[in-house]
Amino acid sequence: MVKTIETTHDKSDIIIQLLNAQKARQFREEYLDLHVYEQAQIFTDLTEKQRARLYRYLTAEEVGDMFDAIEEEPEEVVNYFKEMTPQYAANVIDQMYTDNAVDILAYAQKKDLAKYLRLIPQEKAAEIREMLHYEDKTAGAIMSTEFVEIVGNQTVRSAMHVIKREADDAETIYYVYVIGSNEKLRGVLTLRDLLTHDDDEMIEDIMTTPVMSVQVSDDQAEVAQTIRDYNFLAIPVTDYDGRLIGIITVDDIIDVIDEESAEDYSGLAGVDTDEETNSPLKAAVNRLPWLIVLLLLGMSTTTLISHYESMIGEASILAIFISSITGTAGNAGTQSLAVAVRRLAEKEEDQPSWYKQFLTEFFTGLLTGFVTGLTICLIVGIWKQNFVLGFVIGMAMMCAITVANLAGSFIPNLMDRIGVDPAVASGPFISTLSDLTSVLIYFNIAKLFMQFLMGK
Amino acid sequence: MVKTIETTHDKSDIIIQLLNAQKARQFREEYLDLHVYEQAQIFTDLTEKQRARLYRYLTAEEVGDMFDAIEEEPEEVVNYFKEMTPQYAANVIDQMYTDNAVDILAYAQKKDLAKYLRLIPQEKAAEIREMLHYEDKTAGAIMSTEFVEIVGNQTVRSAMHVIKREADDAETIYYVYVIGSNEKLRGVLTLRDLLTHDDDEMIEDIMTTPVMSVQVSDDQAEVAQTIRDYNFLAIPVTDYDGRLIGIITVDDIIDVIDEESAEDYSGLAGVDTDEETNSPLKAAVNRLPWLIVLLLLGMSTTTLISHYESMIGEASILAIFISSITGTAGNAGTQSLAVAVRRLAEKEEDQPSWYKQFLTEFFTGLLTGFVTGLTICLIVGIWKQNFVLGFVIGMAMMCAITVANLAGSFIPNLMDRIGVDPAVASGPFISTLSDLTSVLIYFNIAKLFMQFLMGK
The missing domain is CATH 3.10.580.10 (CBS-domain)
Structure with missing residues (x-):
């Protein structure tokens, strides 16, 4: 019989019933028959009372193996140790692979940590103490000492x-x-x-x-x-x-x-996408910081547009195309940013030089800008029967896309150079910068042709 | 001595010199001493003439092992087979793991494929033939038959x-x-x-x-x-x-x-981020389709705004805040989209129901919308000394964010249900939909307060 994930899930109900009914022997039999990953899945669904019973029914070694497979956040797992007697917790920690134990113990309170380490065999305790000092996201922090x-x-x-x-x-x-x-x-x-x-x-x-x-x-x-x-x-x-x-x-x-790809994705979307909560309040707290930062950055664009309010008052048709130009330039900038971030993440040796990438982006920007600009020029020209307006918008879009492409490739490379993760913070900078330059370019080109636009 | 990647790279020059100098024995010794991944890295840098010589110096088995480690796109690797005699190519294919060979042969021309399969031992040829029929991105397409x-x-x-x-x-x-x-x-x-x-x-x-x-x-x-x-x-x-x-x-x-995470990332950025080219022309061809599609979708927003041109003519201050509202709603929609896409990708059993996710997003939208709306209301009220305008913009932003959050969670779920990869196509739909509704909401709320706004 081939085991599928579904049959495992049916089993979890039976196992929890055995635990509730205090059938220790049968519970052990059924529970330990599962893969540790499945054991861990069931464990994290238990109530505190059920967990207390489970610690009585299973040895610290059995619980330790299961803890190696737990997928909860370490800051939550560490609380389970507090539910156990210190000696039992120490035995669980001793049984776990050092790298996994260290991940969790990094979140223990100082006095709890000291208590556990005193009760763990000296050699293992020394290893844990040493690994706790390795910096996050380095080889030292994720390595295992059992080889x-x-x-x-x-x-x-x-x-x-x-x-x-x-x-x-x-x-x-x-x-x-x-x-x-x-x-x-x-x-x-x-x-x-x-x-x-x-x-x-x-x-x-x-x-x-x-x-x-x-x-x-x-x-x-x-x-x-x-x-x-x-x-x-x-x-x-x-x-x-x-x-x-x-x-x-x-x-x-x-x-x-x-983890790394989730970070890249989160950076582009401006949200921690591993947000596991179903509480709107927690979700809002997770998302609001970025939204507000982006809003405030965006206000610089708004302020810039407001400088041109009198021009808009004279030719309100200009206002209609602002979002089209900033939006398209923003899209181009995001494309260029995403390509740059991926390249930086790959860190391959045969990458083109910084300077060459920049040049490539410049010409890519000119090309895409030309085609996109021509498209919008024709659309606006035909739609509004005004090819001067079409030309202004097309030119503005071409320039704005070129600048956005340059920024999209320049900023992440700069961030990488000064040691900031380009995936995390580039997105909002690109869009703000590209919005600002787009508006500046648009209204300055429009100003040159104002008499023709007014005539319409 | 610990080997680092750098020392390998120094070696590659020496090896290519040996190849050029036709020192077959020494070339074999140095080249085969490398890890197959490193062999493949060198191989892909060779010229056609150098490759021809390499085929003479190495056995088909040695080349086959190296081909297992090649990271070039299969549509390019398949061309190497054409440089070899059919029997040599067949032997290389025979030596490779079936899954890797099939990846490449999927891009072979029908008559070439038939030729190779005739020269490969029957059993292996039958396996290759069968695996060529498995659908892309299924277990069958990536499995190996050597166990x-x-x-x-x-x-x-x-x-x-x-x-x-x-x-x-x-x-x-x-x-x-x-x-x-x-x-x-x-x-x-x-x-x-x-x-x-x-x-x-x-x-x-x-x-x-x-x-x-x-x-x-x-x-x-x-x-x-x-x-x-x-x-x-x-x-x-x-x-x-x-x-x-x-x-x-x-x-x-x-x-x-x-591959999957690159796809998600590419979907959000609207570009194939694995674009390896340094040619602006190729990069432009890669990026233009999305840019133009997004531009055309964006034109619907432009058209909608143009319906309100007379309102803008009367109160040009309204135009200044369009991009701020559409931008912020777009950001909120992207956040909600990114969270939904990640959840769909994880396909975990204990996910909240579709309906519940939707409800969570609704309240998250209201909450974030309220805070963001209040912020912009205060900013605009103080900046422009006009709290009616602030109220209009704040209200519009709150409604627009709520709608964008709903769309961001609804659309990827809907796409997943009808069998379309939500990562690929959701982004542009969300931003277009959110732009459209934002503009609609903004101008309709503004219309209600027009007399107060005009007074300013």
Whole structure:
């Protein structure tokens, strides 16, 4: 029988009933039969009372495995530890992979953290303490310290023994790392390599070297790109002396890719799209800051337009096309911005230089501006039977699109250079800048032709 | 020594020099020492003449492994086959993983395809033929047919023999699948499971069952979500009778996640952001269609505004705030759209109902609209010393934001329901609809207060 996601969901009701009915043995049987991800899904739906019962029915090891798969925000997961006895919580933390435990403990109160760390075996506690110091979004912050290490002068047979012994604790056993003196990373072997070589061969004869690795302070996005390009299942992390201190596995990288793309998308939309709330109040609080900032930035455009109020009073037809010009230039700017942001995110070596990208955008702007401007010129000319007006609007649109394209490529590159994430803040700057320049260009071109426009 | 990406890049110059100097043996040594991803990076930079030489120096098997790692668009890779003798091309294709070969052959001309398939071993040719029929973006289109299958009534020892034998060809050996009669999928075992059990244990006693699997016609985005949630390295693909026909590995899924998020981002920005060109002409061709469509859609707003031209003539101050109102409502609509698109993409079970989401957006719109409206009312009231005008603009903004929020949540849900990808086409609809309603609301509210506005 093939298991589908639906059958799992039917099961969750039965399991919760068993918990309510205090049938400990049956509950354990059914619950532990599920994949940890499914266990976690059920767990996060429980009430506090049900959770208290679950902690009694399951061992800290079982709960720890399940906590590795929880998808709630760490600042919420940390509260579960407070519901447990300190020793039970410490055991749960001890069972979890260090990277996952650290994510959550980063949100614990100082005194709780100290309490847990005292109750956790010393070695693990030291690892947690160290990892808590790595900066967010670096290799150090997402790495796991549970990996298999072997040495060069052992045989394939003895390496296989090490792997079997550590199979239960290591995050992956499919890559094993060869270390030399001082824990220096020397080589790597896949389990596939080990299986296809004779038992008596020496590790240093068959290991892959040099090893592709990342440094503990590397940006998580770069690590993700490397794993993606090379189709690795894991990559080793070294400190500044080339010592192996952790690994990053592909499942952590998928979360990174997801997080980064959600950020890009959110940046363009001006909202945290992972807003999980169904409360209009919380949603409003999430969205209002950007809306107000954009409104205030937009007021600069409004102020600029108001300088031309007398011109509008004389030729009200001009007002009709403001939004068409600012809108189209804004669209062009967003296109150019999106292309630039994606290129920056990919960080590939063979990218055209900054200067060249800028030049490309300039000519792209001129070309798209010319075609779009010609289109609107014809439409307005025919619609309003006034080709002077059509020409003014067409010219304004062409200039505005060219400027917007330049801004769309210039601003994210500038932000990247000064160390600000271009995805987050570029959007509103582009649209404000492009609105301002569009209005300026439009009314100044219109001014030149005012006598012809008035005549109409 | 830890290898970094930079040292690889230095090497590529040396390797190309060896190729130019016709030093076949040394070229082979240096080139094949690189990771296939790096080999592919160098390959795609070669000239046609250099490539011809490379085909002579390397075996079809070596080129096939490298082609598995090529990141160029398949429609371009297919042209390389034309540079080879048909038999050599067939051997390269035979060596590649079926899923990768199929991606490329989908772009081959009919007569070329027939030629290659005739020269490829029958079994593989049949697989390729079948996979060419799977719809794009389904599990069938991205699956690989190189997996390890064992049966239930064999021992761990004999299963390990099967794995070792197939280690060179299978896409992954870290998951092995247990099949029953008629190739039906019965269970799964990780290599970790096998290593931690006694050699004499029977597979059916230790296999994990039931197996989480996907059907050949399932959407690739759903497959990606499952692999991500469960942290799998691979997932089996079954046909409608539950027969195992392929697997999808995590590296293919990373590409899917990347592709899907790029699509969402591109949809919001109205441009294919993976545009890799540095030619302004090509970039313009890529961007113009959306720009023109958006311009034409925007003309409906312009037409609507032109209906109120006489009102603007009487009170030109009204014109100044059009872009502020349409802009802010557009921003609110984009926020609401982005949240809805992300929710649809996640396809989680515990999502609020359609109706409830709609209600949440309505109240979110009212709340954000009220705060934003109040802000602009105060700004305009103080700036222009005219609180009636402030009230008109504030009211209009509040109504316009509420409507935009509703549209932003309604349209993507509707599109999803009728089977159109909401990420691709929603953006322009939202902004057009929100512009139109904003203008309509604004001028109708203004009309009610016209006598007070004229007084100013």
